[in-house]
Amino acid sequence: MSQSYRINNEGLLNRNKEISFKFNGTKYTGYEGDTLASALLANGIHLVGRSFKYHRPRGFFGAGVEEPNAKLQILLNGHSEPNVNATEFELVEGIEATSQNCWPSVKFDLGAINNYLSKFFPAGFYYKTFKWPKSFWYKVYEPFIRKIAGFGIASLEKDKERYEHKYEYCDLLVTGSGPAGLSSAYAAAKNGAKVILVEDKPRFGGSLLTDDVTIDNLSGKAWTDKIITQLKEMPNVIVRNRSQVFGYYDHNMTVMIERTGDHLKDKPKYVPRQRLWYIRAKEVILSTGSIERPIVFGNNDTPGVFLSAAAKEYIKVYGVLVGKKPLIFTNNDSGYETALEFKKHGIDPIILDTREEHTSELIDSAKNQNIKIKFSYAVIAANGYKKVNSAQIGRLNKDKTSFVNSETIECDCICVSGFWTPTVHLASQSGNKLKFDDKIDAFVPDKSKQNETSIGASKGTFTLQDTLDEGFKKGFDLSKKITSNNNSISTPSSNEIKKSLHDKFWCSPLPKNKNFKRFVDFQNDVSVSDIEVALREGYRSIEHVKRYTTLGMATDQGRTSNLNGLQLVANVEKKIVPQVGHTTFRPPFTPITIGTIVGREVDMEYMPTRKTPMHSWHEKNNAVFVDAGAWKRPRYYKQGNENLFEASKREAKNVREHVGICDVTTLGKIDIKGPDAAEFLNRVYTNGWSKLSIGKARYGVMLREDGIVMDDGTTTRISENHYHMTTTTAQAANVLSHLEYYLQIVWPELKVNVLSTTEQWAGAALAGPKSRDLLAKLFPNLDVSNEALPFMGYTEGNLFGIKAKIFRISFSGELAYEINVESNYGLFMWEKIMEIGKEFNIQPYGTEALSFLRIEMGHVAGPELDGRTIPYDVSLEGLVSNKKDFVGKRSLQKEAFNKLDRQKLVGLVPTDKKTNIPEGSHLVMDKNAKLPNPKLGHVSSSCWSVENNNPFSLAIVKDGKNMIGKKLFAVSPLKDFAVEVEVISSHYVDQEGKRVRS
């Protein structure tokens, strides 16, 4: 039965190219231009999946983005993707598609038992049942729900595809290439506007491809081709198919997905799979068309039930019959168009029209073709389990609330039309509050909040000539507004068959004693009775009804279910639809792959990596790196089988005994220049700067206005009006913004400029008792004696022909220097120091050893300056000037900041002198106290004291200074860990600070 539902001489496919593919393990063929759905239907395959909750058999229902059922798992080139919409997925040679929502198979699904137990699965079932006891969640409920309710399987493999992002700007973005979009884009482009016209589907034209119309005496398709060809040739126009605008954000920014590679079997190497466009348009025209809505009836989810427009599209675009004994069920003239298409191909449809007998051009046309029409008739229920095999139909009574008779007629498909719903998603996303239009029983856009205009079917204009008029006018008006050009073109004339009024009938009543399931939302399995239950249980707001029943919450966003759901709520509540309101439309309009959202920001490109000029040396010398913001810093240099702890101990010890070198390039550096620079420093630092002489550095502390310590670092006076500030690696960007804030906003009268020079200087710290000897060898012509270059001194030198800045500053507490050279000479400097330092036993040390050294010296850093501490808390009170005002000073008078028992910085050693104290541990008096155990403070930094050969920590403890000498416990209740510690001074080594001055 190969493609036995395919008809000849119809459709827009390339019949010369056959494509083979697999569905649930069986091989089939289709043609180039098919979707997966049209190819399966051509082969008579209707059953594609099982429903979400009741596991009822489900088939294709639509022909495009509106499809609620046909979500398949697709395997192509080894890449598996779930939830692919078969009605949108273009057929590619060799793909393998499988049904998702069934276990073990689509034909025999164990979950289908739910269908028979459906009275136990009412609305809110999951909320009500899988609730208690708590312990059941992990082991029983969750695995059960996952297995039964799975929506496809996400691949565990890394996505090897390429995705890209693109930014574009234009005067006018037109979304949708039906008659409205084509005409407005054409008029605007002819008037000189920069236009982007995008079409979601592979083919341009929208309804013009399937409707029996002419424009300028051309068929819809021929006119489309003519306009598209012209637009593509214009330099001011970008035309894209397979491109869907899925989000409308602030300031007229829209986001679009372009499916650049999904339809290609052998994609050239650098063609991405999908591309995300950020389009900033001055004006947006929403020509997104409309979607046919179904009429609700019994078992309306049986495979073989279609939207009537979808059935027409399968014939006109794909040359596929969705059935050979069609029953058309309609409340308007659209169903007749589908019937006439069947008839053209020798098929005899039967039309059930819910309206009373009347005439219209289309009805007459159907009658002339001898199509059987039953007026005032409706489908009561579809018969058949895995496929429609007949329908129970009946004549409606006068007010259409019951049936006066019932009969069964044979059919193999039911094509249903309940009139048209404008696609208003993007308008709603843009902030447009929708209004209800009684004439079409649907919501349409109201006042624009942004520069968007809906035209054509998306605003409820359903006739071709009106649509063309609107399109040409709006395209011209908007382009004129933007470009001030005045070249208008006349609207072409068109022909289409006039239609009669639709009927408001939307749901077939249940006959007495019958309990057919009537589905409103197919994808989430929400039936009429589910919504009735929710209302009976007291849910009133449509947003609550939506969440309780899951109506419209699936990936199809209720495209075919929203209005019928609202209609039902309105009926039960005895309201009208606009009183019920609608739920919120949110981006994305259709599901978007994560890969597209991420784009090229994967692996190395996930974020920028900052490397110091000495990075290659570190790599060669077995550095193990740690991330410090975007920077990579050597954490330690591994020798042999050393671990982090062993290596750091060795490196720190070498600093204390000989000399070490550390890459300090990552410290923030800010150049401060201007006659008011000293005054500025006085205002942003807590300590005084007026007396700092040229060639001297000073340690400074910076506060936020709320008194909390923001950052610390040294600033050196290079010359009269030139200072060099350093910040911590982490705060470099914040400090610069902070300084700019005060200079530009608070004190613009100060003549000072600041500039980041972090990238311009490479820095190396030399620390240890041998550092001066080494420095003397590096700068043989420079006097580096303690007298000539004392602690906190600064000088400039010549390092083998390179200008170097030499700062005598220390973070390690040892005699130490920092040498800065221009970044390009960083590696040269480093290698020279290593070479000459050999005789002094120089070793590089990483951030971990650096921490060991500063912790045992009691120097505070990030873990102590954690955004909660003021200078008094962390032993920095000596740096708080009482002679001048500065940023944050007033806050230090706050009562809470001056309480005597405030938490203060102290040191801790374990009483056993062995056990490491984990950072973050809580400090308590009694480790066995009843919970909640009063917390006295926390451990902020821990190290191995290489000086004293035992663990040492810094901690911030309530009334810390008075706790010295006491014993506490450092505990981590989650890890069931406790160690007894003794509180001591935070200055564990060299209390007098002799070494730095030696």
Next chain:
Amino acid sequence: MLYIKCPFCGYRSQKEFAYGGDGTIKRPELNQEISDEKWNEFVYLRKSPNGKHIELWHHVAGCRQWFKVQRDTVTHEIFQTTKMNEEIK
């Protein structure tokens, strides 16, 4: 994503800017007596208006200038952007 006109660089995407809070707050003068109440008001208290709001933005990934923006906090409409030494009209 907002589209913000930097008074120095022109229109740029929001990605290039950092938000800086209420643009009408004046820092109290240095070296002046100020009550706890007034100081706390300056440090902590901010209005959260529903509608027009004058605020600071910083062109961090551009010219690094701070400037003023008048924006509607509900619709995000931007009425005006000015340099710091200019008044929002």
